[in-house]
Amino acid sequence: MRVRNRKGAPEYMAAHPEIVVTEPEVYKGKWHERFGNHQPIHIEVGSGKGRFITEMAKQHPEINYISIEIQLSVLSHVLDKVLAEEIPNIQLLQVDGSSLTNYFSDNEIDLIYLNFSDPWPKKRHEKRRLTSSDFLEVFQTISKNQGEIYFKTDNQGLFEYSLASFSQFGMTINQVWLDLHTSDFEGNIMTEYEEKFSTKGQRIYRVEAQFSAK
Numbered sequence: 001m002r003v004r005n006r007k008g009a010p011e012y013m014a015a016h017p018e019i020v021v022t023e024p025e026v027y028k029g030k031w032h033e034r035f036g037n038h039q040p041i042h043i044e045v046g047s048g049k050g051r052f053i054t055e056m057a058k059q060h061p062e063i064n065y066i067s068i069e070i071q072l073s074v075l076s077h078v079l080d081k082v083l084a085e086e087i088p089n090i091q092l093l094q095v096d097g098s099s100l101t102n103y104f105s106d107n108e109i110d111l112i113y114l115n116f117s118d119p120w121p122k123k124r125h126e127k128r129r130l131t132s133s134d135f136l137e138v139f140q141t142i143s144k145n146q147g148e149i150y151f152k153t154d155n156q157g158l159f160e161y162s163l164a165s166f167s168q169f170g171m172t173i174n175q176v177w178l179d180l181h182t183s184d185f186e187g188n189i190m191t192e193y194e195e196k197f198s199t200k201g202q203r204i205y206r207v208e209a210q211f212s213a214k
Contacts, residue, residue: 006072006073009073009076013072013076013094016079016083019082019083019090019091020092020094021034021091021093024093024095025103028102028104028105029105029108031066031108032064035089035091037064039062039064040063040064040111041064041066042056042064042066042111042113043066043067043109044066044115045097045100045112045113045117045130046068046097046116046117046118046130047075047078048069048074048115048116048191049074049078049192050067050078050081050082051081051190051191051192052113052115052189052190052191053065053067053078053090053113054067054078054085054087055189056189057087057090058085058087060089061088063110064089064090065089065090065091066090067091067092068095068097068100069093069094070095070097075092078092079092097130097138098134098135098138100138100139104142106142107142107143107144107145107214108144109142109144110144111148111149112143112147112149112150113149113150113151114130114131114150115193116154116193116194116197117151117153117158121157129158129161129165131149131151131158131161131162131166136165136166140169140214143211145211145213145214146210146211146212146213146214147211148208148209148210148211149166149171149209149211150206150208151209152191152204152205152206153204153205154193154194154197154198155205156205159207163176163207166207166209169211170211171209171212172212173207174208174209175206175208176205177207178203178205179203179205180205181198181203181204185206
């Protein structure tokens with residue numbers, strides 16, 4: 001998806017090094033030093049404009065959150081929210097999801113969120129899907145033993161692919177929602193995309209998958 005560049009975004013992001021991590025490799029294995037505590041760490045890979053992760057951080061001050069987004073202009077909107085609401089337990093990284101082992105050590109992350117990831121529907125683009133085996137290897141490496149992925153999408157094809165991918169990778173499918181918004185699931189925080197899609201009547205799918213013991 002092509003995103004319009006936000007004028008002044010690089011300067012804006014650079015002006016807030018207390019929130020935007022410019023050298024994340026420095027904190028590999030030491031993210032608790034960055035946060036100044038030893039709380040669990042949850043990451044969202046592909047945060048978009050950040051409604052989900054900022055709301056999660058506000059509701060769960062006992063957890064540290066890291067927003068990961070490759071597009072600087074998009075990530076700058078997450079910064080807007082963090083600054084406006086003075087959220088202390090969140091950090092922002094402009095990095096690619098495939099390179100996370102450069103910035104996190106083995107077993108450092110407690111939980112990974114994947115929300116409305118690009119489906120990359122063409123077969124030749126399969127390796128770009130965040131639920132492909134290549135990405136799952138990265139996610140398992142940085143996750144705690146038997147860590148989990150929480151995945152949401154409106155795309156039925158991607159959801160079916162992801163369920164198969166998780167299973168083939170040896171993960172345990174703990175819970176599945178085939179129509180999240182008509183279920184009894186409590187505490188759902190909608191992303192910007194989720195609100196847009198659900199307003200159009202599109203079904204929202206969700207799964208909680210767990211890695212096998214290392």
